[in-house]
Amino acid sequence: MAEKMNLTAVKQENQVMERHIEDSLAIIPPIQDSYTSCSNDVEFDNLRVVDVGTGAGLPGLVLAIACPGWQVTLVESMNKRCLFLEHVVNLTGLSNVQVVRERAENLGQDLGFREKFDVAVARAVAEMRILAEYCLPLVRVGGLFVAAKGHDPQEEVRNAERAIKLMGASVLKLCSGILCGDRNLAMVYGL
Template sequence: MLVSRCKFTGISAPFSVGAFVKHLAVPLSTRLHCALVNAEGGPQSRAVHCPKFQALKSHQKEQLHLYVDALLEWNQRMNLTAVREVGEVMERHVEDSLSIVPPIRDSYLSRCGASCGKISVVDVGSGAGLPGLVLAIAEPDWQVTLVESMRKRCVFLEHAVNLAGVSNVEVVNGRVEDIGNDSCFREHFDVAVARAVAEMRVLAEYCLPLVRVGGLFVAAKGHNPEDEVKNAETAIRSMGASLLQVCPVESHGPYGQRTAIICLKGHPTPRKYPRSPGTPAKEPL
């Protein structure tokens, strides 16, 4: 796995994953995995009834089990998510991330004129790997790049990717403002996704420079994003894109109705990556 493929201003040299893991002293436990698979009653039993999770193949479920175990183990030492229970992680994060797969597939097939069997996806502000790592497990033919600015979270992502045996993921440590200006990544991806990162206006400026002409930007939002979308219209147009669809997404988790905001990249973005003043903090997970 590659943590920092290109060099960016202000990003230090590659670091030792092994040394960081040793420093954390967090041994992998099978306790959480067993609870997820075998418990009866309580949140754990509800987790395995998530419809989209249940639709996966057995080895994909096993990979997600391992990922959730690692997430909860490392969460005892790092601030990865406010969710602490297996069932909540499955409903709030895994099932919720899986819910954006159908909109991505449907929109790509109908608008991009090609099969979505082998596409490149970038998850901007991946954090704990949501939704990018979940998408990579659910769609093993997709090549997924997880972009995360915090080095500690990148170490966790590398650990989770290796532990779950996911071969179609690359982890990149860097600020999206720098990555969007780098030729290694600029207008390189078929699809950019973002979940719980920032408001739509800012997301458009973060994500669209990474999307190739003819590609998609998909933002996972709550049930009532109309004001966000309206406020983002100018930013979307300035990035060479148009609003394609605002579609409700079926979600069985506690969030209730979710929405996928889908933009189509129509022409190259301005050469200089825009920087939005007063960028809001990352949305809570």
């Protein structure tokens, strides 16, 4: 891995911490609130999480480090990114991470992955309607899909409501501000 890989446009350490690490960690409290407020047969400390379109491993690698009881699957279609992710997983010794080289739209049709995850997360992948089509097939009945959005997600979620409903899910809540680390999250339940 001696060659330089351009995985993110953010280069300054303080911006990496804020825009990538803090944003990734901001996903945890809403997931925890959802799993502790609902009567659920799955414990928050033992979730199966899929990060769709993980790119450089964000938020998946950060979640795997912060929540070592979670089993995190990183889904990425680009081979060079997968090689990078596999290198990072081996280098760090993370035993709770699996890297899957596949397109999200194909993975949802694979019976080995379909409806197998408690939580699907996506960050900076696509608009909400498309994300729902990619992520919801991966979420088990009663699971959660969390989309991290960098802008006000209300209109985007409104535009995606029909697709979300057709896929058997509903919008749980939109979250922004202090609870979400000053970031916007759209949370959708899979039914």
